[in-house]
Amino acid sequence: DAGVIQSPRHEVTEMGQEVTLRCKPISGHNSLFWYRQTMMRGLELLIYFNNNVPIDDSGMPEDRFSAKMPNASFSTLKIQPSEPRDSAVYFCATKTSGRDEQFFGPGTRLTVL
Amino acid sequence: AQSVTQLDSQVPVFEEAPVELRCNYSSSVSVYLFWYVQYPNQGLQLLLKYLSGSTLVKGINGFEAEFNKSQTSFHLRKPSVHISDTAEYFCAVTKGPGGSYIPTFGRGTSLIVHP
Numbered sequence: 001d002a003g004v005i006q007s008p009r010h011e012v013t014e015m016g017q018e019v020t021l022r023c024k025p026i027s028g029h030n031s032l033f034w035y036r037q038t039m040m041r042g043l044e045l046l047i048y049f050n051n052n053v054p055i056d057d058s059g060m061p062e063d064r065f066s067a068k069m070p071n072a073s074f075s076t077l078k079i080q081p082s083e084p085r086d087s088a089v090y091f092c093a094t095k096t097s098g099r100d101e102q103f104f105g106p107g108t109r110l111t112v113l
Numbered sequence: 114a115q116s117v118t119q120l121d122s123q124v125p126v127f128e129e130a131p132v133e134l135r136c137n138y139s140s141s142v143s144v145y146l147f148w149y150v151q152y153p154n155q156g157l158q159l160l161l162k163y164l165s166g167s168t169l170v171k172g173i174n175g176f177e178a179e180f181n182k183s184q185t186s187f188h189l190r191k192p193s194v195h196i197s198d199t200a201e202y203f204c205a206v207t208k209g210p211g212g213s214y215i216p217t218f219g220r221g222t223s224l225i226v227h228p
Binding site for chain 2: 031043045048100103
């Protein structure tokens with residue numbers, strides 16, 4: 001199994017631009033989580049999907065952030081417009097209902113200039 | 114709601130020495146507990162977990178942790194560390210049986226192993 005796949009691995013953009021981060025979960029995993037990791041705030045849960053349905057988006061910082069999961073094999077996290085304070089590493093993690101552990105992707109390092 | 118406190122942000126240690134990384138949690142219900150490791154420029158991966166049963170759990174790479182309900186702790190230990198153990202370690206908690214699976218992570222402890 002290829003594990004959780006995230007793209008791009010690195011993204012550098014200018015303030016005000018739209019950014020789209022992508023995640024392909026492990027086949028058969030029905031829960032998907034988006035996290036943001038910064039030195040200041042640590043690892044923050046942004047949103048959580050179960051069976052493609054958003055269950056808890058209370059961690060999404062503001063309306064500039066949106067996430068979708070159109071099918072079981074793909075999810076996106078979009079930031080529009082991006083700001084320098086959005087610079088962070090964004091992780092996607094997935095799990096199956098039969099297991100308690102999450103499997104993390106390698107992350108996308110986002111830099112907003 | 115649960116919370117997790119990792120008492121040390123950084124733990125320097127010499128190679129082959131023992132190490133303990135501390136984790137305390139707070140919850141009004143029963144919990145599941147996890148330790149994850151993050152190597153540089155990688156995602157987190159599971160080291161070990163406590164769900165029920167024996168309070169001493171063994172994980173990968175020679176790590177073990179002990180669940181102490183009275184002290185609400187889940188400290189991670191290794192008797193002899195290697196240079197390759199240098200990484201960030203995260204303690205996490207979720208609600209136990211019947212709870213919704215939304216993990217809460219600690220701020221992480223950076224383990225630095227010196228030769």
